[in-house]
Amino acid sequence: MPVVVKPEKCTGCETCLSSCPFDAIVLKEGKAYINEYCNACMTCMSVCPEGAIIETETGALSAESRQKIEEYKDVLVFAEQKDGKVISVSYELLGAGRRLADELGAKLVAVLFGAGETEAKELVRWGADRVIVCSAPELEKFNDDPYSALLASVIEEQKPSIVLAGATPVGRSFIPRVAAKLRTGLTADCTSLEIDKETRNLLQVRPAFGGNIMATILCPDYRPQMATVRPRVMKKGEYNSDRTGDIVNVGLDNIKSRTKVLEFVKEVSEVSVNLHEADIIVAGGRGIGGEKGYRMLEELAEALGGAVGASRAAVDEGWIPYSRQVGQTGKTVNPKIYIACGISGAVQHLVGMQSSDIIIAINKNPEAPIFNVATYGIVGDLFEILPLLTRKIREVKNL
């Protein structure tokens, strides 16, 4: 355990007990004791009034591994495609990757599987210095085995310091395999990525415990530092149609697959596409009470030209389909305007919509946490507010 309590200094005041996010400190014979739940987050060290909690030797990195780390330089983005087209999150990652690469004075490399030259050029225009393409037809559809084997071998060859991928069903499924193969760390669902000025390590911020807290994660002693980011969390970079870069083709030699994708069955979900692309989202929670409230949401959304979203409570009640759920276990959205109606603002909901440009909250409880993130707040009954609002918007818009 790198964090320990010095029993001779500990007064048993219990301050550290409640500070620990992992419940890892217990009182033993009147002294604090750090048990196996400890994640070495160091929070307790800063709250202890006696200075009784100290960090033990973490074992400095050997010169040999330090040198190995220094061989890893560039920033690599896995550019996911669907039906031959690079998907939006990949461009967002290039935006983030470009910024990190510039800060490190390194190159930005994109890796593209199952698509060709046209898409590769597009990646260059969105900021990549080099694109590594494998256009083998076996890679057109996502399949874990060949994707993870090939990406791991590209990484071993390119030696990037940082690897970014989308936290999509595809990225979340095969990127962990790559990290396991490479014996390195992977941080899921990062909401912020920065370079530590001093150590040049990647600071990866992500929500934990259902979004109740944020944690900064490091991968100091292994390379590459790998992270996934959800769609719509990062902003796209600059598109430059004159940008040039290298495009390198690689083959799929000797890579076998034990799994086979027989077919893809599309299920109608225009709604969910809609939700990601909507500029305005009118979302409802338990407060909408049922069918009647839902129709009010739809009418307002229609008047504004927006889409309907939902909290999990409204989905669990069966009022709104799951494809419209916003939040930790639903979609992350980033519209210009998010109107939350009858949503309390649980952290699990907030993590999915917090980065909206403008948040309007309508709730009858003035204490509802949704007001903490709102740009405009209305304390009131949505059954009164919504019909009125819809009518006035129609008037203004001459609908």
Add this chain to the structure above:
Amino acid sequence: MNIIVCIKQVPDTAEIRINPETNTLMREGVPSIINPFDLHAIEAALQIKEQKGGKVIVLTMGPPQAETSLREAVSMGVDEAVLLSDRAFAGADTWATSYTLALAIKKLGADIVFCGKQAIDGDTAQVGPETAEFLDIPHISYIRKIEEVKDNYIRVERLMDEGYDVVESSLPVLLTVVRELNQPRLPSLKGKMTAKKAEIKKMGMTDIGADENNLGLKGSPTKVKNIFAPEVKTDREMIDGTPEEQVDGLIKALKGIKCI
């Protein structure tokens, strides 16, 4: 058929709150539960066993208290429960967790390994695929339906954005499951009796032949640097008055930002 289900004991995150004064988590009185996704994994395993015969083993890596979750699984009808517990495992990230689970699974032997899609405390969804890599077996994530199981073959539906893939694999295989897969059964009275008396098999570092350098905090490539409360907005404007006035105020604001 030998089926292993990896389960994790987690705090019920819905009940965790931040103490606004100290910016720390308030975990007092927060109950420990079996990770909800893992209940669906247990159910899936039991259904396959009922069809094909064999046995279902639940496996968890955690502190001694995790035994209660194992007993709960036994009460649902699983045959054996294994607790992987050792001081050396403490503080493991997903890499070290998967390494450890994989060694135990190798020792126990499995045709199918089930995991939940993700654990609600960390939400990483990484342990399943990483464990499969350490076992050198294929995996399929987000299983929403099992279409067919044969001695050396499985066909499943994998949930994707905008639809699902039909995927087949040879065995052994590791599957991670989503809620849509099934409805977990409740423990029976008989199950609860069995669970009380059931023997929980314990395994530690030496039992699985682990390399200490790959375990726990020491073996974990990722480290938690610090934790903090999510930030709150401060530039908020409350629109007061009668409903009529409030709506007018909002219309003005919407016009101001050129939304209408």
